[in-house]
Amino acid sequence: MLALAACAAGLSGCVFIPPVLDAGAHEDARSEVADVARSLYGAGTATTIEDYARDADEALARNAYVHLIGYEAYANSRDDGAIGRLQFRAIMPRSVYDDYVACFWxxxxGMGVAASPISVDAAVAHDFPCPPDAQNIEPPVDTSPVFVVPEGTEAVVIDVLSAAPADVTANDIVAEVTERMPQPTGPYQVAYVPAAIVVDGDIGFAIGQGGDCLLVKRTDAGVEVVHAPSILLEPGELGCRPDTALRPPEDLQAPH
Incomplete structure (x- = not known):
């Protein structure tokens, strides 16, 4: 306060001396940022720092103190697997009229915060000087493809399989479905690639994955949409595959 008073008085040689670091408020700010960073751990779906920026923006919608002010992608792969850093500003209220502001990265x-999620706060949230022009940022728009089974595909597949000649090939089925299948209409949507199989005159067809999987078969009994628990249609299980469509019903029961 003496330094401020001297400056206010216009004394020559005045040098502003910043207030002493509020250690308690600083560690509270660090703890808030570290908790946000830890909350992004373990998803296993992020491959870029932009992915984490979007995840952080969603998480911070529920946080009154921490704001995303920047992100930095690492140009080269590092030995520890780090892909980039997020920059945060924490604004911690100390009184009705006073906030403590600190910045951390x-x-x-690929799994989340590069430090172990059980590491101390200082290993997760690292100090850096707050930029004078720091502003809350909007995360970049996700333009990665969104794979879908287009609406109306089921009707097309049933029609194609119903009309297919006895000597039809799997390639014939895929080509006709692909040509007639409706185009996706949502932002960045891309249709899954269909697949078919012909076994002893029976036809199996599949498009999609997991909960968004369409299975259809044609046998001597006719054309039928095949239903199965979505967990069985995930990669690593039976999968959304044309041979899955031809499996006997007992193979497509929910696991116990």
Whole structure:
């Protein structure tokens, strides 16, 4: 306060001396940022720092103190697997008229925060000087493809399989369905690639994955949409595959 008073008085040689770091408020701010960074750990779906920026923006919608002010992608792969860092500003109220402001960065790899999620706060949230022009930022728009089974595909597949000649090939089925299948209409949507199989005159057809999987078969009994628990249609299980459509019903029961 003496330094401020001297400056106010216009004394020559005045040098502003910043207030002493509020250690308690600083660690509270660091803890808030570290908790946000830890909350992004373990998803396993992020491959870029932009992915984490979007995840952080969603998480911070529920946080009154921490704001995303920047992100940085690492140009080269690092030995520890880190792909980039997020920059945060924490604004911690100390009184009705006074806030404590501090900035921190956290590194991320393919699983989440690069430090162990059980690491101390200082290993997760690292100090850096707050930029004078720091502003809350909007995360970049996700333009990665969104794979879908277009609406109306089921009717097309049933029609194609119903009309297919006895000597039809799997390639014939896929080509005709692909040509007639409706185009996706949502932002960045891309249709899954269909697949078919012909076994002893029976036809199996599949498009999609997991909960968004369409299975259809044609046998001597006719054309039928095949239903199965979505967990069985995930990669690593039976999968959304044309041979799955031809499996006997007992193979497509929900696991116990």
């Amino acid at each position: 956290s590194e991320f790899d």
